Amino acid sequence: MTRLTIRRPDDWHVHLRDGAALQSLVPHTAARFARALVMPNLKPPLTTAAQTLAYRERILAALPEGALFRPLMTLYLTDQTPPDEIERAHASGVILGCKLYPAGATTHSDAGVTDLGRLDATLARMSELGMVLQVHGEVTDPDVDIFEREARFIERVLEPLIARFPRLKVVFEHVTSHIGVEFVRSARTGVAATITPQHLLLDRNAMFQGGLRPHLYCLPVLKRESDRRALLEAATAGDARFFLGTDSAPHARHTKEAACGCAGIFSAHAGIELYAEAFDAAGALARLQGFASEAGADFYGLPRNEDTLTLVREPWSVPATVPLGAGELVPLRAGERLAWRLVGR
Numbered sequence: 001m002t003r004l005t006i007r008r009p010d011d012w013h014v015h016l017r018d019g020a021a022l023q024s025l026v027p028h029t030a031a032r033f034a035r036a037l038v039m040p041n042l043k044p045p046l047t048t049a050a051q052t053l054a055y056r057e058r059i060l061a062a063l064p065e066g067a068l069f070r071p072l073m074t075l076y077l078t079d080q081t082p083p084d085e086i087e088r089a090h091a092s093g094v095i096l097g098c099k100l101y102p103a104g105a106t107t108h109s110d111a112g113v114t115d116l117g118r119l120d121a122t123l124a125r126m127s128e129l130g131m132v133l134q135v136h137g138e139v140t141d142p143d144v145d146i147f148e149r150e151a152r153f154i155e156r157v158l159e160p161l162i163a164r165f166p167r168l169k170v171v172f173e174h175v176t177s178h179i180g181v182e183f184v185r186s187a188r189t190g191v192a193a194t195i196t197p198q199h200l201l202l203d204r205n206a207m208f209q210g211g212l213r214p215h216l217y218c219l220p221v222l223k224r225e226s227d228r229r230a231l232l233e234a235a236t237a238g239d240a241r242f243f244l245g246t247d248s249a250p251h252a253r254h255t256k257e258a259a260c261g262c263a264g265i266f267s268a269h270a271g272i273e274l275y276a277e278a279f280d281a282a283g284a285l286a287r288l289q290g291f292a293s294e295a296g297a298d299f300y301g302l303p304r305n306e307d308t309l310t311l312v313r314e315p316w317s318v319p320a321t322v323p324l325g326a327g328e329l330v331p332l333r334a335g336e337r338l339a340w341r342l343v344g345r
């Protein structure tokens, strides 16, 4: 196959940041995806419906002329999020749920949740209204090995949570391990997961290939080759519990090439092309549409997109850097070739 036309995809997990950065980031996502679920981990975090809707207006204002892209939002859950805020978010029609960041687990998560036990009324309201809980699934206990944080989170937090709220819809964001895959496969209905391109294409060795590679550091951190294979199998099996979420997470170059570098990999410049490469390598291009354009919309109860997107097998070189506001970032596969190119609508 040298040409692939699929139903237009959606990105169910992306970071678009704010201010000058926002302007430079939106076009990458809007060129590929009809919709995206935009993460609320700004500084300060988007903890109210009003803040979230104001941010959504800034995203719309940053759209290139004629773009049909529709941003969808999620509220940043804190220990104090009241049930009424869920009510207001739901009434907006464009805020689809709440994002659970365990406090301290990842970039801009310090205002996140320290004790889910205090949020029973809020989670119950979410469950009643069909609002989706998107979860960064890692424990923050410093005694837990960084490669085990996802597995411990599942046992300690997620399994009890989905048992306590049997109708709450949950997306296990950026699943990275075979244990995570097994958990989602065997979970009750209403539990799904997103998978990033980097976790499908790379294992942890890539972070140390020939030296330290800060641009391949993200959270949850890349895992073993056996985990990567389990993720690729899950993504390409036609299982609707797994769908596309790039977790494209831009950070300025100097904040990653630093003594203490930020976590996050930028992939929006090739947000569908990278998945095409992974599916192609697995001999599963025919399953890309289900993963990228159907399973997520179905899970969220939204209509599938009617327009299409076309890719051709025609190698191109990823630029060494991409503008980020007044600065720059280093994108995934910088300076390397990608096999699939976007030819547009």
Ligand code: NCD
Residues within 6 Å of the ligand: 015, 041, 106, 107, 136, 217, 218, 219, 220, 247, 249, 250, 263, 264, 265
């Ligand atoms: C994300 C970011 O930079 O906002 N970083 C990352 O490594 N994935 C936060 C997140 O999604 O956990």
Ligand code: ZN
Residues within 6 Å of the ligand: 106, 136, 173, 174, 219, 220
């Ligand atoms: Zn995360």
Ligand code: ZN
Residues within 6 Å of the ligand: 013, 014, 015, 039, 247, 248, 249
């Ligand atoms: Zn993310």
